[in-house]
Structures are given as structure tokens and as C-alpha cells.
Amino acid sequence: MTKTTDIVALDEWYAIAVMADVGGNPIRTRLLGQDIIYGRGPNDRVSVHEVDASGRPGAALPTRERYNCLWTSLGAPRHEIFRLAEAEEKDRRVVVCGWIKMRTSGLRLVENFLDMAHFPYIHPNILGAEPHTEVPQYASEIRRDVDEVWATNCQFYQPQIVANGPGGMVQLTYRVPSPFVVMLYRVCPSSPDRLDVIMMFIQPIEEDLCRALPVMYLIDDRSSQIDLLNFEQVIFLQDRIIVENQRPLLLPLEPRSETPTRADLSSVVFRRWLKEKGLRFGTAEGGRDLV
Amino acid sequence: MAKLTLYDYELDDQCYKVRLFLGALGCLYDKVAVDVHPGSEHRSARYLRLNPLGALPILTEADLTIYGAEAILTYLALKYDTARVWLPEKPETFGRIMQWLAFSGSILSAASIARAHALFEIEADETKVYRKARLAFRLMEDHMTKQQFDDTFWFIGNTATIVDIALFPNIALSRDFGVDHDEYPALRRWMAHVRGIPGFITMPGIPAYH
Amino acid sequence: MSFSGGWYPVALSNQLEPATSAGTRLFDREICIWRDSDGGVHAWEDRCPHRGMRLSFGFVRGDRIACLYHGWQYDMQGRCRFIPAHPQLDVPSTIRVATYPCIDRLGMVWMCSDLKMEMPLDLPIDRRDIAPVRSLYVDCAPIATMQALSARSECTVLAGGALISIHAGPQNMIAGFQPFGKGKTALHIVFLGSPEQYPGNARRSAAVWAEELRHDLEREPVPDTAPAGSYEAAPWRS
Ligand code: FES
Ligand SMILES: [Fe+2]
Numbered sequence: 001m002t003k004t005t006d007i008v009a010l011d012e013w014y015a016i017a018v019m020a021d022v023g024g025n026p027i028r029t030r031l032l033g034q035d036i037i038y039g040r041g042p043n044d045r046v047s048v049h050e051v052d053a054s055g056r057p058g059a060a061l062p063t064r065e066r067y068n069c070l071w072t073s074l075g076a077p078r079h080e081i082f083r084l085a086e087a088e089e090k091d092r093r094v095v096v097c098g099w100i101k102m103r104t105s106g107l108r109l110v111e112n113f114l115d116m117a118h119f120p121y122i123h124p125n126i127l128g129a130e131p132h133t134e135v136p137q138y139a140s141e142i143r144r145d146v147d148e149v150w151a152t153n154c155q156f157y158q159p160q161i162v163a164n165g166p167g168g169m170v171q172l173t174y175r176v177p178s179p180f181v182v183m184l185y186r187v188c189p190s191s192p193d194r195l196d197v198i199m200m201f202i203q204p205i206e207e208d209l210c211r212a213l214p215v216m217y218l219i220d221d222r223s224s225q226i227d228l229l230n231f232e233q234v235i236f237l238q239d240r241i242i243v244e245n246q247r248p249l250l251l252p253l254e255p256r257s258e259t260p261t262r263a264d265l266s267s268v269v270f271r272r273w274l275k276e277k278g279l280r281f282g283t284a285e286g287g288r289d290l291v
Numbered sequence: 292m293a294k295l296t297l298y299d300y301e302l303d304d305q306c307y308k309v310r311l312f313l314g315a316l317g318c319l320y321d322k323v324a325v326d327v328h329p330g331s332e333h334r335s336a337r338y339l340r341l342n343p344l345g346a347l348p349i350l351t352e353a354d355l356t357i358y359g360a361e362a363i364l365t366y367l368a369l370k371y372d373t374a375r376v377w378l379p380e381k382p383e384t385f386g387r388i389m390q391w392l393a394f395s396g397s398i399l400s401a402a403s404i405a406r407a408h409a410l411f412e413i414e415a416d417e418t419k420v421y422r423k424a425r426l427a428f429r430l431m432e433d434h435m436t437k438q439q440f441d442d443t444f445w446f447i448g449n450t451a452t453i454v455d456i457a458l459f460p461n462i463a464l465s466r467d468f469g470v471d472h473d474e475y476p477a478l479r480r481w482m483a484h485v486r487g488i489p490g491f492i493t494m495p496g497i498p499a500y501h
Numbered sequence: 502m503s504f505s506g507g508w509y510p511v512a513l514s515n516q517l518e519p520a521t522s523a524g525t526r527l528f529d530r531e532i533c534i535w536r537d538s539d540g541g542v543h544a545w546e547d548r549c550p551h552r553g554m555r556l557s558f559g560f561v562r563g564d565r566i567a568c569l570y571h572g573w574q575y576d577m578q579g580r581c582r583f584i585p586a587h588p589q590l591d592v593p594s595t596i597r598v599a600t601y602p603c604i605d606r607l608g609m610v611w612m613c614s615d616l617k618m619e620m621p622l623d624l625p626i627d628r629r630d631i632a633p634v635r636s637l638y639v640d641c642a643p644i645a646t647m648q649a650l651s652a653r654s655e656c657t658v659l660a661g662g663a664l665i666s667i668h669a670g671p672q673n674m675i676a677g678f679q680p681f682g683k684g685k686t687a688l689h690i691v692f693l694g695s696p697e698q699y700p701g702n703a704r705r706s707a708a709v710w711a712e713e714l715r716h717d718l719e720r721e722p723v724p725d726t727a728p729a730g731s732y733e734a735a736p737w738r739s
Contacts, residue, residue, distance in 0.1 A: 018329070098329030101412055103469060111552075117571045117586035124499050133572065133585035211412070226324040230301050233328070237302055237410075237495035241466060242570055246553040247531065259550045259596055263586035436635045436708055440701035473524050474638040474687075476516035483521065498558065498569055
């Protein structure tokens, strides 16, 4: 595949690597159909370059180091990477879960992340359990001032809120700061006045191929690192079999091509936001013909 | 009695073989979670001392350390299945069990590589491992097709053996690397029976309802 | 030659047990086949109307199939009856899965490839005593497979290509022909006769014969001469 012509997608920031993995050996990957290469130069400077057809590195791309990751853009981003206030708190525990590759549009993954109705079916006895299947009404909106999608006042019954913890109603807030980044704030079980943050950074490789990295900023000094990793990875892999088997793989923006209910409000708002932005990459409407 | 300890990674199909069998045997054991991805902890000095091949699963009990799913299944069967149901001693049966365990440890391992490649971007010759994995599944399908003519639902004989445990995970997880079950009707029926084994457990990629 | 809309076998009946579902393809279109608890067979578009999840991953409960993703339940007519996220909701009758005509015949599950077509399944053979052998999935294009089979002396094409009559050695077999997709064909092989007439060892040797047939068909790949447009490839598959 070649680099997308979708300006909206090109002008976004994307996490492409965990900083700890950026070293002297250049690593090649792909973003929006374009091969790129990144690494640390002799003066410790991190750089990302496009790789041209002959395999030679081309012009340097903009870079940022944020949230333990290396970010880049193939276009000219019109804003900075979103800000997460919680990441500046000193007592936060950061858990970087490891990239997982998925044969689907990154946008399908964002919607899956926003979705609560699947908890009892896909994450039984972890994030949900029958017969507690009802999704209570919540609110979702495009926040014009920051150009983000939010879903607030979300509640769902979870039989296990943290690794090896007890069950109950969780209070969740979802935030989509850019088309390929999604996160949730969850009332922290150990200190109810604060919020745990679970983010997912998506590197769209091709229209229907991506890799994703969960990064968590938690208030938790009890759980072991490996338990936190396992908890998140298990959930992530349970979702993977879903998102790889949705048809079409590319996200349809046309409202009538699927059947949203009230529980899907956040996905309806997300799709409307993408449509307004004019994003085409990874959507059924604008995607290249995959035949 | 000395405690069984399994060094385990939740997303690893080889570890799942052992968890599955421990579940079927109803054995109590300690699980030590190893940070395989992204930590590569299984290749650290600590784990290389337990398994110089740098791979999971590893099982320890008192002074014994044993690694590799097929070896562990065999050990557990001999030690904890006193009725000899999972690993019958009859030479004909035993020989065929060894044949399929070798299959599991050789050609079928292409399926594990293909899956690790699809999930974690582990380097692999994609075309080659996919071809090999599909060939392995086809051989299993051909075998189970013929088993049905003998009115058996298991790989060997009339009861479940460690072969059924060793072979189940790779095909059950094949959709993780894009191989559907469409072409394997006999394996689909067999998998439904494996799911019916008392103590059966799932893992991510194997939906609980099916 | 090309294939047109009509009835095609998509599985052996005995391989689709009550209360199970499976995926298959016809001309690369993804199909969900499932059998309800009372034994009825169903062939549907393999896509849940809610968020597009393949229904073949779903689970059958009684006379309904539930989607794996959010547990929406569909009745035998393809109509959604229950949405777990809104247990109180009276589900609108407009939420439906596209269903194909589907029937058990000659020990095989048949589906009509055309959603709108109302044509009866008309087969030159009609028997109830069937001894199933196996479904054979061959990495060979449907057109090429059909040509190769037609050229073999032991095969006779029947029913416009849906059935192949096979006289291999002393045995009379019938194979249902499923144009699975690009480069892949399925043959659903049965004996015309009761399982008593064709016990395990007869079926076993037929299965071995089938393996050899598959080997032959795959060894010399005949180029797929299908005219453009005779496949309705699923748009999301590369
Ligand atoms: S996609 Fe089928 S129930 Fe949601
Ligand atoms: Fe999920």
C-alpha cells in the first residue's frame, strides 16, 4: 500500500513506539500506508523519517515524546498532542502494556473501546456478567472547544473492577481526543476521589491493519506489575477476535449501514465527528477498494 | 506433597495446553505469571536457568524442573492420572500418542509461530508458517474425519487423551492469525467435545460461549 | 462455464450438529450456517446487523442464535428478538439478518445463493438413506475443479454442476459441489445407501480416495478461467 492521501489522517499525531524501545538500531514500521524508520542518532537525538520507494530515508518527520511513547505525524498537525492532566501527577503508576497487532481498521478498535454492552459477553466474569447486561443511559457529545468526543455518566456492573478485586457498579468517562486515540477514566477503587486512566494509542498501518498499545496511569501501589499487565492484555485479546471479525473491517460512517441503539450513543457521536472532520482513512466510505 | 508450580503466560498457547490439562485433572497448582510480552522475561537469566531454550511453559515440583508442553503433559499424566486414562499404557495406544505429541511439537508449532507473528510481530516467514500450519490442520482434519467412521470423537481410541489436550489450542486459536474453521468440520465437532471435558477452561481468543 | 444463482450444498448434514453454528463461503460471500435445537437448518448472511460481527461466531440457544459480540438474539426467521443492553425494549421488527433459503437434502445442507430467488430445490436424485463420507476442501478454483472432474472417467456431472456422480471402483458416490471462493472448492461426498450398507471401513476407504483426489486436483493447478464478475468477492477481503 502507499501513503494515504487523506489530509485529515495525515495531519494527526500517532504513537509509533514505546520510548524504551527506541535505540541505536533503526526500526522500520508503517504508518497510514507509508513506510517510516525511527531510531536514536549518535547525539541521542530521536528521529523519524519516511522511507522512499528505493528504501532510502527521506525527509525528517516531526516528533514528540509523550506518555512514554514516540509520536510522529506524516502531515502538518494543527494542534499539539492532547494533554492528560493525570499524567503529571507524581504518584501515578504507569503501565505500558505492549503493542498488539490487529487485522482491522483502527477506528473499529476505538468503537470497541467505547462500548460497554459487550462486557458480559466478551469479558465474562471480568468486566461484566450475565444477567447484568443493561446499559444505563449516559451522555455523549462532541466538545467543540477542544474538538474531542466525550461520553459521561457511564455506569456498568462489573464483577471484578481491578485484578482479583470485588464487583460492583463502575463509573466511567470516555474520551476520544483524536481519531486514533481513546481513553477512559474510571473512579479509582482505592481512592474514590481520584480517577484511574486507561488509554489506547493506535498506530494505523493500513486501512484494515493496525497495532495498538494500552497505557495506564493508575493510583495503585498494591497490584503487581505483572498482574496489571495480564489483566489488560487478557481483555485486549478477548476484544481482538471481535474486531477482526466485524464486517466490513472498515468502519461504516453511513448511519443506516448498521443498527445503533441507545447504548451505542458514543459510537454514533464518534462516527458523526469523523464525518464532520472528513476523515476517510479506515472508513468503509472513504477506504480504498479492498477487492 | 511438594507444590506444582507453572511458569505461565496467559496469552501463550503452549502454556494453555498445560493449564487445560491441569484443569482437566483437577490439580491444584501455583501459577507464576511471566512477563513475556512486552518484557521478554522468559529470556532473562532467571528463566534461562529453568529452561535454557528460553520458552514457556515450565513446570517445577520439588527438585524437578520440566519444560515444554508435551513433556509436561506426559509427566502430569503419569504422575497424577493413576487410572491411566489420559495416557494409556497399551503399546499400540501409547505409540500413537507419542506420534501425535511429536506432531504437536513439530509441524503444528508453525501455528504457534504464525499466531505470535500475527499478535506480537515476532519475526517469521509468514508464507511458510501459514502454509505449514494449514497443512497441520488438514492432517488433523483428515485424521478426525476417519475417526468418526469408528464412532469415536477423540484423536485416539474412545476416550480423551493428552493428545486431545495437546492439539486443541492451536486450532482453537487459529482465527488469531486469520485461519477460519470453515474447512475443518470434523475438527469443529471434535473441538465441541473437547469443550465438554470436565474442568475445561478457555483463554482469550477462544470465546466462552460456543 | 460459469456458475449462476441457485442452490448449492454448503456442508454435510451430519457435520452440523443441533445447536451449533459454523461459517462457510459461497462465491467468497461469508455465510453463517446453523442448526437449531429441533434440527432445522439456516443459512444467513454472516453479519450481525448491529455492529457487523460475524454471526457464525455466535451461539445457538434453542430456536435462536445469539451474536457473540453483544448477545443480540435472532429467531429462525432472522428477526431480532432480544437486545440485552436494553432488556425492556420491544425490538423493532425491522432489525433482521439477511436469510437465504436453506434445506437438508441428500445428507447435505443446501442453500439458495440468491436472497430474492424463490426456486425449489430440484435434484435428479431423491433418497433418504445416505451414508456420509466427508467434506473435502480443495485449494483449486471452482471452474478448474469442475473441468478437472468432468475430464475424469469416473465422474459424471449432474444437476447443472451441483452434483457429481462418482464411480470409483465398486462404489457409487455422490459429491455436492460448493464453489467456495477464489481458488477454493468444497466437495461434500456421500454414499447413496444406508450406513449399514456402507459401514465404517467402506467410508474410510472412500475418504482415502477423496484425499488422493484432492492431491491430484491441487498438484496440477489449472488456471482459473472464470470470467470476470462471476465471483462476488467480499469487498473487505484482499
Ligand atoms: S454486533 Fe451482533 S450483537 Fe452487536
Ligand atoms: Fe472489550
